[in-house]
Amino acid sequence: MIRNTVLCALGLGLVLVAGCALPLKPLGPQSTALPDASTTSLYQMAQKRLGDDGRSGFRALPVASFAFATRTTLARRAERTLDVQYYEFHDDDTGRAMMRALADAGARGVRVRILIDDLHSTGEDRILGDLDRLPNVEVRLFNPFAGARGNTALRLLGAAFDLERINRRMHNKLFIADNSMALAGGRNLANEYFMQDKSNNFVDLDMFVAGPAVRLLSQAFDRYWNSDRSYPIGSVADLPKSAALAQADFDALTANAKGPALQDLPAEFAEYGTLPGELQRGELGPLELAPVEVVADDPDKPLHIDDARMQTVTRTVLGYLSRANKEVDIVSPYFVPGENGVAMMTDAMAHNGTIRVFTNSLASTDAPVAEYGYMRYRKQMLEAHVELYEMSPALTRDRERLGPFARSFGSLHAKAVSIDRRYLFIGSMNLDARSSLENTEVGLIIDSPALTEKVVGLLDLGSFYRLELTANGDIQWIASDAQGEHVYDTDPETTWWQRVNPIFTGLLVPEDQL
Numbered sequence: 001m002i003r004n005t006v007l008c009a010l011g012l013g014l015v016l017v018a019g020c021a022l023p024l025k026p027l028g029p030q031s032t033a034l035p036d037a038s039t040t041s042l043y044q045m046a047q048k049r050l051g052d053d054g055r056s057g058f059r060a061l062p063v064a065s066f067a068f069a070t071r072t073t074l075a076r077r078a079e080r081t082l083d084v085q086y087y088e089f090h091d092d093d094t095g096r097a098m099m100r101a102l103a104d105a106g107a108r109g110v111r112v113r114i115l116i117d118d119l120h121s122t123g124e125d126r127i128l129g130d131l132d133r134l135p136n137v138e139v140r141l142f143n144p145f146a147g148a149r150g151n152t153a154l155r156l157l158g159a160a161f162d163l164e165r166i167n168r169r170m171h172n173k174l175f176i177a178d179n180s181m182a183l184a185g186g187r188n189l190a191n192e193y194f195m196q197d198k199s200n201n202f203v204d205l206d207m208f209v210a211g212p213a214v215r216l217l218s219q220a221f222d223r224y225w226n227s228d229r230s231y232p233i234g235s236v237a238d239l240p241k242s243a244a245l246a247q248a249d250f251d252a253l254t255a256n257a258k259g260p261a262l263q264d265l266p267a268e269f270a271e272y273g274t275l276p277g278e279l280q281r282g283e284l285g286p287l288e289l290a291p292v293e294v295v296a297d298d299p300d301k302p303l304h305i306d307d308a309r310m311q312t313v314t315r316t317v318l319g320y321l322s323r324a325n326k327e328v329d330i331v332s333p334y335f336v337p338g339e340n341g342v343a344m345m346t347d348a349m350a351h352n353g354t355i356r357v358f359t360n361s362l363a364s365t366d367a368p369v370a371e372y373g374y375m376r377y378r379k380q381m382l383e384a385h386v387e388l389y390e391m392s393p394a395l396t397r398d399r400e401r402l403g404p405f406a407r408s409f410g411s412l413h414a415k416a417v418s419i420d421r422r423y424l425f426i427g428s429m430n431l432d433a434r435s436s437l438e439n440t441e442v443g444l445i446i447d448s449p450a451l452t453e454k455v456v457g458l459l460d461l462g463s464f465y466r467l468e469l470t471a472n473g474d475i476q477w478i479a480s481d482a483q484g485e486h487v488y489d490t491d492p493e494t495t496w497w498q499r500v501n502p503i504f505t506g507l508l509v510p511e512d513q514l
Contacts, residue, residue, distance in 0.1 A: 028140065028232040031113065031225065033218035034081045034179040041282065042077055043180035046210035049287050056211030057287030058444075058451055060426075062272055062414075062458050064194040065260040067187060067206045068094065069276035072259060074177040075101040077279055078110050083176040083221045085115045087169065087428070090190035091124045096257030098189050099131055103250065106136035115225055117170040118144040118236075122152045125237035127253050132233050133246035140230045142170040142299075149237055167513070168302040170224065171439035173428045179218045181279075182209045184444055185426055186415045193413065194260045200366060202413035203396065205331075205455070207426040207444060208275060210284070213292045220296035220442055227299040266401075290448035295427070297440040305437050313429045313441040318344075320419050320445060327354040329418040329456055333411070335359040336373035336432040337381070338511060346384040354387070361390035361465060361477075362502065363493035364411045370432065372506025382469045389464035392479060394493055396463040410463075415443075416455055424452040433512040465492060 037043040050057050061067040075082060075098075082105055089095055106112045114131070118141040121128065132139040143165065148154030159166045175183040185206035187193040195201045209217065224230060233239070240246035265273045278285050295313045304310050321328060322344070335357060337345065345355055365371045381388060396410035417425040427443015429435045446452070465477040465488075477488040491499055 028138070028230070031111075032222045033083065033176070033215070037080070037179040040079045040178040040180055042074070042079070042178045045279075045282055045284050046180055049284050050211045051289060054212055054291070055289040056209060056213035056292050057289050058210075058292075058446060058448070059208040059275055059287055060272065060451070060455055060458070061183070061185070061206040061208055061275065062204075063263070063265065063269060064187075064201075064204065065262050066273045066276060067183070067204075068098075068194045068259045069262060070206075070208065070279065071098065071175050071183060072101045073276045073279045074175065074181060074183075075105045077282075078105055078177040080110060080178050081176075082110055082112045082178075083115075083174065083218060083225075084113065085170075085172050085174040085221055085224060086189050087117045087171045087173060088120045088188035088190050089114070089116045089124075090120070090188075091127050092191045092196075093257055094191045094194050094196050094259055095189050096127070096254045097259035099127065099250075100254040100257055103131060103134050103137060103254070106134055110136060112137040113221075113225055114139045115142060115170075115221070115230060116140075117142045119166075119169050122155060123150050125149045125233070127250065128233055129237055129239040130246040130250035130253070133240050133243045134250060135243075139233045140225065141233055141236060142224065142227075142231075143168060143229050144231050144236045146236065167438055169439050170229075170299070171428050171435065172220075172224065172296070172442040174217055174221055174442060176214060176218055176221060180210065180214060182214045182217050183207070184209060184217065184428075184442065186413050186428060196260050200409040200411060202333075202411050203391070205414035205416060205426065205458070207446075209444065210287060213294050213444065216294035217296075217442070220294065223296075224299050224440075229299055288446075288448055288451040288454075290446050290451060292447065293445040294442075295445060296442040299440060301440050302438055312436070313427065313443055314431075314436040316445065317417060317425050317429065317431075317443075320423055320425070321348075321417070324348065324353060324419045326420050327356075327418075328420075329356045329358070329416075329459070330431060331358045331412070331414050331416040331459070332431040333360050333365070333413050333415070334367060334370045334374070334430040334432045334434070336370065336511065337377050338433065341431070342377055342380050342384070345381060345386050349384050349386060356387040356389065357381070358389045358412070358459060358464060359391070360412045361392060361493070362491040362498055364391040364393045364396075364409075366411050368498070368502040369505045369509055372502035373432065373511055375502060376506075378467065378475060379469070379473070382467060382475065388467040389461070390467065390477070392463060392465055392493065395479060395481070396460075399460065399463055401460045401463065418452050418456050421452050421456065422449050423447055424455055426455070437512055 145155045187204045191197040391412045393410045424446045429441040479486045
């Protein structure tokens with residue numbers, strides 16, 4: 001994740017090397033979302049389930065394989081446009097299968113715009129360059145590195161004198177078809193986000209969206225696509241000399257790419273597996289209809305973050321949290337509240353509220369340096385009677401309620417906030433300083449008690465450790481299974497090095513970078 005990468009960058013920045021400079025920004029053609037989608041089949045399909053009162057329709061997608069199939073089905077059903085924006089879009093089986101679906105759409109005449117943050121694209125210039133040369137497909141990179149495209153260490157060395165710019169990343173995740181249907185949430189496009197990785201897979205969540213909110217998400221996408229920070233890939237990477245060579249190479253690279261196979265679902269999850277089939281048949285099932293606020297950071301947010309008047313995703317969500325009357329549920333894989341956040345929670349608890357935080361344990365996190373930013377506040381939050389739950393890789397794997405992990409390592413990646421069981425935030429934002437200050441984010445704040453209740457109901461308490469304070473003020477971790485409760489007095493499922501490592505590395509990185 002970016003925290004570990006930034007840590008490396010800060011260290012490498014001490015090395016005196018000449019930084020590479022980006023080329024003068026070549027203006028790619030300005031373009032915008034499909035202005036009138038009313039003639040497309042996706043729009044007409046959605047309208048049959050939407051009223052005329054301005055509400056949008058929603059469906060939660062917690063199951064990875066069906067979330068992937070929804071994307072590929074939308075790509076196949078799109079008739080005019082596909083707009084795809086991701087922090088990570090990997091050159092692996094999942095990424096290649098998605099690229100293949102997007103390329104096939106372009107071959108049918110669909111305009112495909114793909115915007116990828118450049119931090120994790122090391123070594124991907126070949127396949128992304130091929131994709132960019134295919135009919136009706138354009139690839140842009142957000143805030144790109146200037147050189148050493150194939151080596152992460154050399155990239156960072158080359159950017160040693162440009163770390164302030166490189167540290168600002170586009171963390172957004174959007175998939176929009178015909179400006180009529182969209183997916184927003186936490187998943188990137190890579191194996192580990194769709195239960196395809198052999199060692200580490202993420203528990204994540206997407207939200208399917210139809211109706212007026214889609215048009216607002218498209219407007220947000222357009223701001224990034226046309227931003228001065230978005231570079232046509234050909235301006236920073238070598239492209240194939242001809243479209244024919246690109247097509248042949250892309251076909252060879254993606255010939256055997258396969259996305260995740262649809263899994264069998266238990267009866268309690270059956271409703272979350274029907275959407276791809278509905279889209280394929282052209283008959284959309286019932287949606288949760290609700291008012292929604294679409295929240296999206298400005299592409300230049302990090303440059304103006306000191307302006308208190310700037311409305312950001314984090315500030316908007318914190319505004320909703322400050323107005324909570326009864327209870328708040330926070331799901332954030334990287335949770336660094338800081339002193340202000342702890343004070344805010346302490347004040348809320350003093351007014352007889354309930355706050356539950358679901359985050360990664362030291363055993364499940366993929367970013368130990370960020371975990372330190374959370375660990376240092378655990379005791380204060382527990383003293384304020386905030387309820388803390390940390391994901392257990394072993395329990396998650398054994399229970400299989402959150403996904404088919406096989407023997408892989410399970411980690412939390414979903415981002416969601418429930419306020420008074422009425423308002424639901426779903427998006428790309430973590431509750432940490434990076435999302436607040438350095439990353440750009442996008443999300444939805446949905447006013448729907450029914451949908452909020454469903455999403456909160458997805459939280460499997462049996463996959464988490466519950467943290468409590470002993471009479472002596474020490475933290476203990478409690479897990480429950482069929483045999484009863486199991487109590488641990490140190491971070492469970494960890495080695496001594498895992499427990500010490502975050503402290504050393506965390507001390508090297510300022511909290512506003514965690």
